[in-house]
Amino acid sequence: MSERSVERWRRAWREDGMAALASAGPPKLPRLSDGRFAxxxxxxxxxxxxxxxxxxxxxxxxxxxxxxxxxxxxxSMAAVWRLMHRHGRSWQCPARRAVERDEGAVGLWKKDVWP
Structure with missing residues (x-):
């Protein structure tokens, strides 16, 4: 914190007491409200x-x-990430599987070739 901020807080405290030091809330409200997020x-x-x-x-x-x-x-992309994170969403990576995948051949390869 800077000296200038401390002086500003001291002045506010001297003039208005503890009420002047109370938080005014976040400096910026989210651009997308909860209703719009729904x-x-x-x-x-x-x-x-x-x-x-x-x-x-x-x-x-x-x-x-x-x-x-x-x-x-x-x-911004960071704002979208914060929005999703604030609403409980997390990054997910889908498992990519080829449509032509042969599970039987994969099982045989894992059993015989991989070891």
Whole structure:
């Protein structure tokens, strides 16, 4: 903390007491309210293909584009990550499996070749 901040706090404390030192809350409220986030949660249920993306994965960039399109709010990737994290979402990496995958051949390879 800087000396200037300490002096500002001392002056506020001398003039108004402890009430002047109470927190005024966060410096900036989230741009996307809880109600709007509830609306946003309905969109990914439609799958990315419904929004024009070929594969079935949601990324931060796609969620950011969806927020910009749906609510006309431009936010950074970090802001989208904080928004998702604040609402209990975590990063997920889907298991990529080829459509042509032969489970029997994979099992044999693991048993015979891998050791």
């Amino acid at each position: 609306e946003l949660e309905k969109e990914p249920a439609l799958r990315p293909a419904a929004h024009g993306w070929a594969d079935q994965r949601w990324s931060l960039a796609r969620i950011r584009a969806l927020i910009a399109w749906r609510f006309r709010i431009d936010c």
